[in-house]
Amino acid sequence: MDVFEDHASSLVSPARDAQAVTPSDTLALDAVTRGVYVGQTGALSVQMAGGQVVVFQNLPTGSLLPIRASHIRATGTTATGLVALW
Numbered sequence: 673m674d675v676f677e678d679h680a681s682s683l684v685s686p687a688r689d690a691q692a693v694t695p696s697d698t699l700a701l702d703a704v705t706r707g708v709y710v711g712q713t714g715a716l717s718v719q720m721a722g723g724q725v726v727v728f729q730n731l732p733t734g735s736l737l738p739i740r741a742s743h744i745r746a747t748g749t750t751a752t753g754l755v756a757l758w
Contacts, residue, residue, distance in 0.1 A: 687758060691755065695749045696746055697745050697747050701756055703758050704721045704742050707757040708739060710734070710736075711751075712753045713731060714751030715750045716737070716754070717749045721742055736757075
């Protein structure tokens with residue numbers, strides 16, 4: 673589900689919903705994110721809404737990535753305390 677499918681990309685307003693994330697190589701998130709919070713430092717592997725798989729390396733604790741991801745992948749993810757934002 674992509675609740676922002678018909679919206680222009682923006683982070684003007686705050687997130688409305690959030691969910692703790694357990695990375696998975698097979699399961700999609702409940703919805704495509706508008707951001708991901710990283711609680712503890714590490715790498716974050718995601719599948720973007722457009723289908724690309726990318727690994728964000730060396731993310732510091734407390735990072736907030738303004739990305740539209742459909743999956744948070746277990747393979748390549750070392751960061752913990754992940755929260756998906758919608």
